[in-house]
Amino acid sequence: MPALSDIEIQRSLGALPGWSRKGDTLVKSYHFATFPAGVAFIAQVADIAEAMQHHPDIDIRYTKVHFSLSTHDAGGITPKDFDLARAIEELAAA
Numbered sequence: 517m518p519a520l521s522d523i524e525i526q527r528s529l530g531a532l533p534g535w536s537r538k539g540d541t542l543v544k545s546y547h548f549a550t551f552p553a554g555v556a557f558i559a560q561v562a563d564i565a566e567a568m569q570h571h572p573d574i575d576i577r578y579t580k581v582h583f584s585l586s587t588h589d590a591g592g593i594t595p596k597d598f599d600l601a602r603a604i605e606e607l608a609a610a
């Protein structure tokens with residue numbers, strides 16, 4: 517799957533509040549009330565990522581969880597990254 521163009525990325529980002537592009541990645545940080553709440557959210561994301569066979573880079577610092585999405589095989593951002601970002605958003609909204 518080829519990497520998306522700059523314009524395609526900007527267009528798709530329009531529907532994903534809080535997500536932004538950082539180089540060849542899509543990024544967003546989520547804040548939780550407690551450290552265990554953040555860990556539980558990561559566990560849910562991990563299940564979805566494994567089912568999708570597309571895996572985010574995850575950084576947790578106390579109550580802040582940062583996701584970085586990129587398609588390593590393509591060397592950039594592909595629709596898979598947007599699919600995963602939307603799935604993370606759905607989990608966060610649930």
Ligand SMILES: C[C@H](O)[C@H](O)[C@H]1CNC2=NC(N)=NC(=O)C2=N1
Binds near residue numbers: 569571585590
């Ligand atoms: C074979 C398997 O689908 C690939 O190795 C997948 C696994 N998960 C992946 N996750 C991410 N983020 N990028 C990839 O290129 C990738 N490749």
